[in-house]
Amino acid sequence: MGRVIEAHELTKRYGRTTAVNALSFSVRPGVVTGFLGPNGAGKSTTLRMILGLNAPTGGTVTVDGRPFRDLPRGLRHVGALLDAHDVHGGRSARAHLTALARSNAIPRRRVGEVLDEVGLTSAARRRIGGFSLGMKQRLGIAAALLGDPPVLLFDEPLNGLDPEGVLWVRGLFHQLAAEGRTVFVSSHMMTEMEHTADHLVVIGRGELIAAESLTEFAARGARQSVTVRAADPAALTAVLSAEGASVERREDGSCAVTGLSAARVSELAFEHRVLLHELTTETSTLEQAFMELTADHAEYRTGESR
């Protein structure tokens, strides 16, 4: 039921700022695709171009082979949560969704269904102005689901949700993908995507850095190193280096060893009678892979004068 989103050489310039630069990627149905990048990387701009809210300076982006503008029945084709605050605070949640349903020719019964789905039934008659950010996110998700669309876009949907809300939203995204929909979710935090996305499109400064499965992405950062603390670090270094390992002596007296497994380090130390006080395997995390890959692309970084 889902449709492929295809960006080809997509570019957006604002004056001299290039927000999105020759970005090409595709988002497939049936999996949750995370859209990851540091602040200012161009995620919101890209999502707005997918929805036809911003016109590209160059390149194209299509849903099911067509620009969004050419797709009739808006919300029934693509449901989106762009900015949870972008709602009329004086209205009730139910009135807000009812107005959206009416203008998109969506049956009224969907309003009750989506309110239920996002857990807002008991708050449906309250003014949105009094909602917490988490409740507004739920309302925005309800609006995205209203037209039962095959394609769903969410911009930073986890912002403001409590831990229970985060678990719920992850379950919902997986369910929507399992139903065969196309689910594209932006975030600037790798940790948020780790248990949310199956596939990743990673950008920095408007350019594509990676487009691959979460497993492939994780493998980039999966350089294992072994931390060893030895009674005689110099002796250990000599033994391990002779076996082809690279050994880095740290200030705290420990050694970071790459190129040998912890088991092999232990065997060699035993054979050469080097006493060990500590032996730990460190696997670099997804977060490290993300930081390393985006380091050259971060728009705003602490300690950087621009």
Ligand SMILES: Nc1ncnc2c1ncn2[C@@H]1O[C@H](COP(=O)(O)OP(=O)(O)OP(=O)(O)O)[C@@H](O)[C@H]1O
């Ligand atoms: N309307 C605009 N006019 C001028 N510059 C803009 C406009 N919208 C976005 N930009 C610039 O384009 C770049 C990308 O912004 P965008 O909001 O798409 O990034 P983002 O990845 O969504 O960031 P964040 O995670 O901070 O929301 C930024 O440098 C931003 O300042």
